[in-house]
Amino acid sequence: MSLSSAQSAVRGVFALQVVVAVLAFLLTLVITYLAISLFTHRASRHRSNRTSPKGTLAFLLLGILCLAIAQAATAASVALQTDASSPISITHAFSLHYDTTNPNSSPSTTSTNLSFLNAVAFILSTVALNGAVWLHSSHATSNGLAIGQPSWLSIALNTLLLTAMLGTGFASFGLAASSYTPASRYGTVLQADRAARITYTVFRACVVGASTSVSTEAIRRFKQVKNNSSRDAAERPILTRLALLAVPLILLRSAFIVVDIALLWVADTYPTWSAGAQEAVAFLLIIFGPYAELWVFAIVGWGAWGMSKLGSRGREGEYGLVTGEGSEGGGGS
Numbered sequence: 528m529s530l531s532s533a534q535s536a537v538r539g540v541f542a543l544q545v546v547v548a549v550l551a552f553l554l555t556l557v558i559t560y561l562a563i564s565l566f567t568h569r570a571s572r573h574r575s576n577r578t579s580p581k582g583t584l585a586f587l588l589l590g591i592l593c594l595a596i597a598q599a600a601t602a603a604s605v606a607l608q609t610d611a612s613s614p615i616s617i618t619h620a621f622s623l624h625y626d627t628t629n630p631n632s633s634p635s636t637t638s639t640n641l642s643f644l645n646a647v648a649f650i651l652s653t654v655a656l657n658g659a660v661w662l663h664s665s666h667a668t669s670n671g672l673a674i675g676q677p678s679w680l681s682i683a684l685n686t687l688l689l690t691a692m693l694g695t696g697f698a699s700f701g702l703a704a705s706s707y708t709p710a711s712r713y714g715t716v717l718q719a720d721r722a723a724r725i726t727y728t729v730f731r732a733c734v735v736g737a738s739t740s741v742s743t744e745a746i747r748r749f750k751q752v753k754n755n756s757s758r759d760a761a762e763r764p765i766l767t768r769l770a771l772l773a774v775p776l777i778l779l780r781s782a783f784i785v786v787d788i789a790l791l792w793v794a795d796t797y798p799t800w801s802a803g804a805q806e807a808v809a810f811l812l813i814i815f816g817p818y819a820e821l822w823v824f825a826i827v828g829w830g831a832w833g834m835s836k837l838g839s840r841g842r843e844g845e846y847g848l849v850t851g852e853g854s855e856g857g858g859g860s
Contacts, residue, residue: 551595590655597648620791650696671762
């Protein structure tokens, strides 16, 4: 069965994945242009790397590019899986079974390889998202209050969280890769290999913990700047968007990560679900997964763009910016 003759739910899933991949690639180009502009600007500088959006932009570029690659790989895999009439992978834990699914079919080698490519890009994108939100909230606070942020305690804690995500993510990937066969997608291996499934569960749990940590820190930074900076401080709207728009999306994403973890452990029951239930879960996982991540990246990118404009003007005083090289402000909590 070709994609053009597939049922509407399958075509809808494919369309959503293509759209988010295209939007992510376009956002990658925008952030690349912003990064080039900031890194090549020499007229004025932020007073230190701990007040510059350069670190945020590095995480943004890695995260958005990997998100685009992951979704492009998933969309291509959907088209191939449809041709083979095999279940469609929505996440590594959940697959959509449709009316013409052949229970004896297996994905092509290309589809399998795409699923493993998606897994690598997915891990890197997930880690980069948390890093971008953390550094962005810290740098906006530093510029808004003219204090040195992130603090060494924040650096140590968040480095530990990012390392834990990266380590458990690639540990689960390594266990799955050791059981690689051309006919077994990454998600299929996770569901069949108990060690890989447990490690993947730990990875996703680390993501939820790290996401909750950076969300809490972003809200605290927002309140800190709101209560201690002037009303016209340019960082106030930046942190307001982060706290009131990005954080709710991150928390909703975390809630569906928990759902995804649970789905991984009941994968053998999917074929018995009603078509409506499967389709509802599939669309919710896409909307509150890659789409939520895309908008969080966009909000952080918007804020980083605003901070780069402040830096290029060389504003002083409340923004903690000076023309040329300067000394770093005092430490903060």
